[in-house]
Amino acid sequence: MASAGDAPSAAPRVVIDVPSWVESATRSRQAYGTDDEKMALVISLARENVDRRTGGPFGAAVFETASGRLVAAGVNSVTRLQNCVLHAEVVAIMLAQHRVRSFTLGPPALPAHELITSCEPCAMCLGVTLYSGVGRVVMAAAREDAMAVGFDEGPVFAESYAYLAERGVTFVRDVKRAESASIIRAYRDAGGPIYNARSTPGPPGPG
Amino acid sequence: MASAGDAPSAAPRVVIDVPSWVESATRSRQAYGTDDEKMALVISLARENVDRRTGGPFGAAVFETASGRLVAAGVNSVTRLQNCVLHAEVVAIMLAQHRVRSFTLGPPALPAHELITSCEPCAMCLGVTLYSGVGRVVMAAAREDAMAVGFDEGPVFAESYAYLAERGVTFVRDVKRAESASIIRAYRDAGGPIYNARSTPGPPGPG
Numbered sequence: 001m002a003s004a005g006d007a008p009s010a011a012p013r014v015v016i017d018v019p020s021w022v023e024s025a026t027r028s029r030q031a032y033g034t035d036d037e038k039m040a041l042v043i044s045l046a047r048e049n050v051d052r053r054t055g056g057p058f059g060a061a062v063f064e065t066a067s068g069r070l071v072a073a074g075v076n077s078v079t080r081l082q083n084c085v086l087h088a089e090v091v092a093i094m095l096a097q098h099r100v101r102s103f104t105l106g107p108p109a110l111p112a113h114e115l116i117t118s119c120e121p122c123a124m125c126l127g128v129t130l131y132s133g134v135g136r137v138v139m140a141a142a143r144e145d146a147m148a149v150g151f152d153e154g155p156v157f158a159e160s161y162a163y164l165a166e167r168g169v170t171f172v173r174d175v176k177r178a179e180s181a182s183i184i185r186a187y188r189d190a191g192g193p194i195y196n197a198r199s200t201p202g203p204p205g206p207g
Numbered sequence: 208m209a210s211a212g213d214a215p216s217a218a219p220r221v222v223i224d225v226p227s228w229v230e231s232a233t234r235s236r237q238a239y240g241t242d243d244e245k246m247a248l249v250i251s252l253a254r255e256n257v258d259r260r261t262g263g264p265f266g267a268a269v270f271e272t273a274s275g276r277l278v279a280a281g282v283n284s285v286t287r288l289q290n291c292v293l294h295a296e297v298v299a300i301m302l303a304q305h306r307v308r309s310f311t312l313g314p315p316a317l318p319a320h321e322l323i324t325s326c327e328p329c330a331m332c333l334g335v336t337l338y339s340g341v342g343r344v345v346m347a348a349a350r351e352d353a354m355a356v357g358f359d360e361g362p363v364f365a366e367s368y369a370y371l372a373e374r375g376v377t378f379v380r381d382v383k384r385a386e387s388a389s390i391i392r393a394y395r396d397a398g399g400p401i402y403n404a405r406s407t408p409g410p411p412g413p414g
Binding site for chain 1 (some may be wrong): 404
């Protein structure tokens with residue numbers, strides 16, 4: 001970890017990407033039929049993120065709802081890029097909005113979009129979901145599965161879901177939950193860092 | 208807005224920066240004494256972001272609490288970078304973590320950090336605040352001031368603040384609130400876009 005005493009650079013900027021293996025993992029197929037098929041992809045990204053030590057045990061992707069077309073995929077990148085914001089959902093949504101060149105995936109001019117995520121969104125990601133413009137969210141593991149290994153999921157309440165539901169977002173739970181929860185536990189059992197705010201960060205992982 | 212039907216690029220990535228004027232606006236002084244002085248800087252960034260049409264009427268910065276040293280400043284960049292995540296607080300925290308090369312600003316090896324923001328954090332930014340590791344948040348405008356012009360502030364409840372308080376984060380309200388609220392109203396009165404999820408995005412602003 002560098003000291004905060006370094007002089008500020010003239011043009012500060014942050015580059016957000018996914019590990020290079022994500023591109024090859026998603027290249028073979030561009031449209032997906034069922035929630036189970038979409039979730040199988042997202043869970044495979046979570047598993048590979050753990051196996052390759054490129055981040056936490058979470059994957060997410062944005063699809064066009066009607067066509068099943070994959071718009072963008074993300075994996076948790078908090079430790080790899082040393083950035084607490086980069087949960088899998090955030091990475092997927094940022095890349096999707098960049099691809100369609102719109103700060104919302106929900107305007108009338110675009111097809112409807114949905115977020116498939118290997119774990120229930122934390123407080124931050126539920127807010128991102130609201131602003132993202134996706135109309136549908138499908139989840140595998142539950143908040144309790146992430147909390148069971150020590151991840152802080154933040155202030156999310158029944159009223160939080162009611163707030164998004166009132167704005168037209170629908171939620172589907174427990175699609176392949178057990179499979180995703182087992183990856184989260186395996187990450188913890190292998191000594192993967194639980195990167196909460198009061199953690200002591202380790203060195204960044206491989207690129 | 209581009210069609211989502213473009214072929215995916217081989218190496219998708221998103222670059223997060225601040226407009227070039229932010230660097231000159233923060234160059235003259237590197238340490239700040241009081242909350243009022245820190246907030247004056249942050250509000251000046253919000254005002255300039257409106258005047259230069261580089262984003263929404265919000266500014267934020269991360270400081271070292273004890274020294275008053277400025278670590279990173281951010282401005283709302285949702286429309287400029289077509290990215291719903293880029294509220295001022297997110298930009299400031301991402302740049303601060305990039306500068307200190309840590310996914311948390313709260314570990315024992317670093318000095319304590321604080322977030323100064325021209326408006327009360329939305330649901331997403333309150334989550335980012337939790338994960339960021341800052342120990343103190345100072346706010347100018349209130350949630351109601353942003354909602355009054357149409358911004359969706361998301362599901363934030365008294366219990367949300369209690370959750371962060373239990374984890375050691377303290378909050379200070381109403382520092383220069385009226386001044387910040389007047390900038391938010393002026394932005395709306397000048398026709399600035401209210402970039403919620405169901406908005407129809409306009410063209411990106413000047414870089």
